[in-house]
Amino acid sequence: MVGLGNPGSGYASTRHNVGQMVLALLADRMQSGFKTHKTQATVAEGRSFPGGPRFVLAKPTTFMNVSGPPVAALLRYYDLDVSRIIVVHDELDIPFDTLKIKRGGGHGGHNGLRDIIAATGSNDFTRVRVGIGRPPGRQNAADFVLQDFSSTERKTLPNLLDEAADAVEMIATDGLTAAQLKFHTAG
Numbered sequence: 001m002v003g004l005g006n007p008g009s010g011y012a013s014t015r016h017n018v019g020q021m022v023l024a025l026l027a028d029r030m031q032s033g034f035k036t037h038k039t040q041a042t043v044a045e046g047r048s049f050p051g052g053p054r055f056v057l058a059k060p061t062t063f064m065n066v067s068g069p070p071v072a073a074l075l076r077y078y079d080l081d082v083s084r085i086i087v088v089h090d091e092l093d094i095p096f097d098t099l100k101i102k103r104g105g106g107h108g109g110h111n112g113l114r115d116i117i118a119a120t121g122s123n124d125f126t127r128v129r130v131g132i133g134r135p136p137g138r139q140n141a142a143d144f145v146l147q148d149f150s151s152t153e154r155k156t157l158p159n160l161l162d163e164a165a166d167a168v169e170m171i172a173t174d175g176l177t178a179a180q181l182k183f184h185t186a187g
Contacts, residue, residue, distance in 0.1 A: 001026070001168055002058050002074070004067055004089040004112040006146075015132040016064055016145040019088040021157075022130065022164040023057045029165065034059060039073035053172045065111040068119025075120065082122040086168055089113065092141055094131030097156050099164055099183045101128055103176055126176060130164050 003023030004016075011017050023044075027034060030046035034057070037043040041058040048055065056078060060070035075082060089112055094100055103126045107114035117123045135144030149157055163183065170179040 001055060001086045001088065002060070002067070002071055002116075004064055004087065005059065006063050007061050011146070013148045014146050015090055015149060018090045018130045018132060018161070018164075020059045021161050022088045022128070022168065023059055025161050025165045026055065026168060027057055030055065030057075032057075036061075037074075037077075039077050040070040041074060043074075048169055052169075055172065066115055067112040068115035068117070071116045072119040082120045083124045086126045086128060086171055087113070087116065088128045088130065088164060088168060090132045090145060091129035092132060092134055092145070094129055094133070096131050096133035096153055097160050098131035099128065099160075099167055100131070101126065101167060101171065101176065101180050101183060103127070126171060128164055128167050128171070130160065 001023060003019035005011065005020035006014070006016055026048065027044040029048045030044065032044040032046040034042035034044045037058070040062055041060045044057040046055060047053065058070070058074050060067045062070055071085070075085070089110060091100065093108065104123050106123065107117055113127070132145065135141055167179050167183045170182060
């Protein structure tokens with residue numbers, strides 16, 4: 001699993017880092033910590049429950065727009081096909097507090113996904129799209145994604161992160177269709 005975001009404490013609580021927030025929660029569930037990896041990522045490995053599937057959680061240490069090289073390096077290191085990865089990322093085109101799960105498709109203007117597709121040569125991976133909503137008024141989308149969640153959003157954010165982590169686990173244990181049936185919400 002790959003959680004997209006930007007490096008550094010200044011970005012840790014921004015909307016753009018919601019993918020990394022989900023992976024941090026999954027690592028907590030696995031009682032595992034992230035360690036520096038030679039693939040320009042930090043990696044945590046383990047199982048979220050005894051006998052469950054083995055997870056490799058990766059947070060690229062590059063900026064969002066250059067997420068592709070670390071993901072391609074991780075695939076080579078673990079000898080995995082791109083179809084085996086789940087990318088967790090923020091999604092402007094989905095209302096806040098909403099999840100959508102899909103496999104394949106375009107990048108939809110998301111520069112992190114664009115770079116992963118370019119670096120791996122494939123769009124054949126699963127995405128857990130965590131809705132952050134559109135910016136208010138005429139605010140620039142690039143500025144909006146780099147802001148912290150509002151105080152109102154922060155009240156709901158823990159539930160959204162839990163749900164996204166549950167969705168990732170369900171994709172791994174029960175498959176994409178089961179996760180879509182359970183976690184897709186109106187929006």
